[in-house]
Each structure stands twice: as C-alpha cells, then as structure tokens.
Amino acid sequence: MPIAIKDAWVKKLAGVTLSDIKLTTFQNRHKQEAYKGKLLFTHVGISGPTVLHMSKEVGELLKYGEVTIALDLFPGVDHTILKSQLQALLIAEINKKIKNVLGKLVPSSLVPVLLRLAAIENETPNHSVRSESRKKLVILFKHTPLSVEKLLGADKAIVSSGGVNLKEVNFKTMESRLVPRLYLVGDMLNIDRPSGGYSLQLCWTTGFVAGEHC
Numbered sequence: 001m002p003i004a005i006k007d008a009w010v011k012k013l014a015g016v017t018l019s020d021i022k023l024t025t026f027q028n029r030h031k032q033e034a035y036k037g038k039l040l041f042t043h044v045g046i047s048g049p050t051v052l053h054m055s056k057e058v059g060e061l062l063k064y065g066e067v068t069i070a071l072d073l074f075p076g077v078d079h080t081i082l083k084s085q086l087q088a089l090l091i092a093e094i095n096k097k098i099k100n101v102l103g104k105l106v107p108s109s110l111v112p113v114l115l116r117l118a119a120i121e122n123e124t125p126n127h128s129v130r131s132e133s134r135k136k137l138v139i140l141f142k143h144t145p146l147s148v149e150k151l152l153g154a155d156k157a158i159v160s161s162g163g164v165n166l167k168e169v170n171f172k173t174m175e176s177r178l179v180p181r182l183y184l185v186g187d188m189l190n191i192d193r194p195s196g197g198y199s200l201q202l203c204w205t206t207g208f209v210a211g212e213h214c
C-alpha cells in the first residue's frame, strides 16, 4: 500500500519520482530494513514499487509504535565523498546563490526542501554557506527523515500477498481442490511477491493454465 507521511513538505513534491534511492525503516531509533529502488511522492505521502514492497513491513512495525523512514539520495556514496562534492560545487560557483547550484548535486525539486530542512536561507551566496550548514546538508543527503502517518487503505492497495491457500489449488489446472469447477488465478492466490512485474506474470500464467483447462 502507499504510505501516508506526516511531514508537510512531502505533499509539495507530489508527482516527483526519484531513482536509485534507498529507504531505511527505523523504530525507536533502531534500524530495521533497507530497500533500494525508485520512489514516487504523492499528494499524501510516498508510493512506487519500493514503497509498495516495504509497506507490509511498515504496517507490522506501526503496530508497535512510531515508524520513521530515512531517505538516502546517494546509496552508493558515503558522507566524506558527498562532503567534498558539495564543497567543490560551492567553490566552483562561489559567487552564485546556493539555491541556484544545489540542483547540480540533487534533483532540483528537492532543493528548496533540503535548504529548509537544513535551515539555510535560499538567497545565501555559496561563499557564505557555513561549515555547520554544509554538514547538515550532507546528513540530509544520506538521511532525510520521513515520519510515517499510516498505510493508505485497501482502496489504494496493490495486492502482493495474501489470498487462497496454495494447498487448496491444483496448479496443473488452477482448479480449487475444495470446490470443483472453481478456478483460482492471479491476485486470488496467496503468493508473496515484490510489487512491480511479478503480479502481471502471475495473473497471465495462471490465467493461461486455467483457460486451457476450464
């Protein structure tokens, strides 16, 4: 299911997609699971294949308390390298304003958000960005916190697990073992799978087998 996020800034990014990001779940500051992939911001929170895939775990964690998701914009790059990349960018464009150059490092739609979260004034010239502010930016590049509000309801969900017990289905024909002439395919079957391609394959193949036998 898509995930509703408490932070108001997320809603301003509705429609923006980010590729090659990492999302890590935290509960009571303890790291839980990490997921790499794509992210889609929506008008209530976050969605996209990676989020749909992780939402089951987030739903479980929510039963035990608050959940935070850390967004890492540069999963393959560590803090030290990012610090020098940021420093090099600010020096190369020393007389420009930070709001006009940060987009060379991060997606431009995120620039105002990151500056606000780092408490850096948009109009600040690059030569005046303090060391403390640069440090905050680098931390945000690797760990922008998203506070989970809830999972969105079943009407917004995409099935990726749950359904009829596989022991009750004859896979040679897709006929129910309990109810003769009832054929079970696709989302009806309890096959746990990541979102993003497998479900279509599942409904096509099981639909084909059922179609051949019913």
Ligand SMILES: Cc1cc2nc3c(=O)[nH]c(=O)nc-3n(C[C@H](O)[C@H](O)[C@H](O)COP(=O)(O)OP(=O)(O)OC[C@H]3O[C@@H](n4cnc5c(N)ncnc54)[C@H](O)[C@@H]3O)c2cc1C
Pocket: 157, 158, 159, 185, 186, 187, 188, 195, 196, 197, 198, 199, 200, 201, 203
């Ligand atoms: C927004 C969205 C994006 C998705 N993206 C992907 C993706 O990128 N990759 C991927 O693999 N999967 C994706 N999926 C999941 C994939 O579409 C489903 O897993 C797949 O369509 C399931 O096929 P199905 O035949 O089991 O069920 P459905 O496609 O839901 O078909 C069920 C059919 O039964 C009909 N029906 C329901 N009740 C009755 C009734 N009482 N009488 C008669 N007919 C009825 C419905 O109208 C519907 O046509 C996505 C799903 C959504 C909603």
